[in-house]
Amino acid sequence: MILQKIGIFVAAMLFATVSVADTLDMQENHPTKYVVKKGDTLWDISGKFLKKPWYWPKIWNVNPQIDDPHWIYPGDVLTLVWIDGKPYLQKAVSAQTNKPIPTIDAKAIKTFLKHDQVLPFDDNERAKIPYVLGENDAKKVIAETGDIYVRGSLAKGTQYAIYRKGPLLKDEAGRKLGYQAVYSGALVAGEGNGTVTKALLVKNIQEVMPGDYVMPFNNDDGYDLYFVPKPAQVETSVLALGNLDYNLAGRNDTVVLGKGSKDGVSTGDVFAISKTGKGVVGHAAEETDYYEFSTAGKQFGADKNFKLPDDVVGQAMVYKTYDNVSLAIILTAQKSVGVGYKAGKPE
Structure with missing residues (x-):
């Protein structure tokens, strides 16, 4: 929680360096007062007032009497005021009994975040990641659930994601940045000897193959979605x-x-x-x-x-x-x- 507060404060301070010449265009039919509802996002609310929602910090009038002033909660009343000819949004002190609204809709990215990984380009770094050895019927393509073996040590009883090495990611200059990881399935780790772990393949999204990487699932509830939009x-x-x-x-x-x-x-x-x-x-x-x-x-x-x-x-x-x-x-x-x-x- 402390890191979230620090991150928002730093983002707001960094935004202060943006040129004042940036245009702050208001929506033609913007409201003068808005009551925050459950399910709202900071991006959507900003878009009700601004044609360019990424300029949210320019319109948000920080009230030092309110804890976490950039956080907005369902039930908050936002009022548009004009100070020295410039538009600002103010909010009244609220009970803040609910969670603050996120910047973007978590449902839109939840599934992707849980499975998202980027594999390192460096061979030595990838060599540190556990990978599928195969199963004892010597199938090169494992399309059914069952026992498989993994090179590496896994935590017994823990579910892991299985990834295929996907397309190489290169920047505009041709610099190799890593490999996109393709989610293939899931397994539950069993007994191991520190070098090889027996596991139960419990889900196939596509065929699992020897050499596929085994990595922990992302904690899709652990991402900080309470950040401030900025150009x-x-x-x-x-x-x-x-x-x-x-x-x-x-x-x-x-x-x-x-x-x-x-x-x-x-x-x-x-x-x-x-x-x-x-x-x-x-x-x-x-x-x-x-x-x-x-x-x-x-x-x-x-x-x-x-x-x-x-x-x-x-x-x-x-x-x-x-x-x-x-x-x-x-x-x-x-x-x-x-x-x-x-x-x-x-x-």
């Missing part, structure tokens, strides 16, 4: 989609971004997701074509570098960071989001 200050790209079964992502889907905590990314950072503009070639109307489809048009040297403007297709907010990558949830999407799309500072 991202770095630029990166979408490395992968949370759901590998699809080529495009939409609202409430998770995407993997190519920068993490080592790059200054933190929870609450809001990125604008953009589709790169297409190249166009040709000196005249009759010669104009998209560069990727053009044949004769590619002879027009300098014009092959003419590019249509990038299209902003949505916004995504970071809810978890690793050293080199981050997980973000798409909160608004005018169009679908794909791998390779740009993730930059929101307008």
Whole structure:
């Protein structure tokens, strides 16, 4: 709890460094008073007042008489006031008998968080992770529940997740960041001798194979979702989609971004997701074509570098960071989001 308070305070202080020139546009039909309801999120409430919800700290009037002033509880009454010509939200002191509302809807990411893992790129680091050896019928694909054996020591009676090494994650410069882990199933650890552990395979999401990694489930109730939205200050790209079964992502889907905590990314950072503009070639109307489809048009040297403007297709907010990558949830999407799309500072 103390760490949550410190994190919110630091986020608010960092936001104070954002340029005052940033535009604070109010929604045309914004309310002047709002009563917080159970099920609300900080992002949704901010969107009722602001066209750019990531500027929430600019409108929130911190009252030092209220404990944890950035936390908002069901039943709180928020009132819009104007001070020196600028809009601010104030809240009355409440009983605070309930849990504060989260920044984003936990239900939208709960399942993904429980199974989310990024495997390290370094072979020596991956070698420290327990993995499936197989089972005594010598099946290369284990599609049924039953006894299997794991290389490594596991806690008896504990349930573990099984992961397949997925796609390699690389940033824009080609730097190898790690491997996306693909959730394959679950097992319960049995007896072991410190080197090999017998286990019961209890769930198959897909076939389990020798060499699959065995790791603890994430504690999906242990994530701090009480952070403050703020505009991202770095630029990166979408490395992968949370759901590998699809080529495009939409609202409430998770995407993997190519920068993490080592790059200054933190929870609450809001990125604008953009589709790169297409190249166009040709000196005249009759010669104009998209560069990727053009044949004769590619002879027009300098014009092959003419590019249509990038299209902003949505916004995504970071809810978890690793050293080199981050997980973000798409909160608004005018169009679908794909791998390779740009993730930059929101307008």
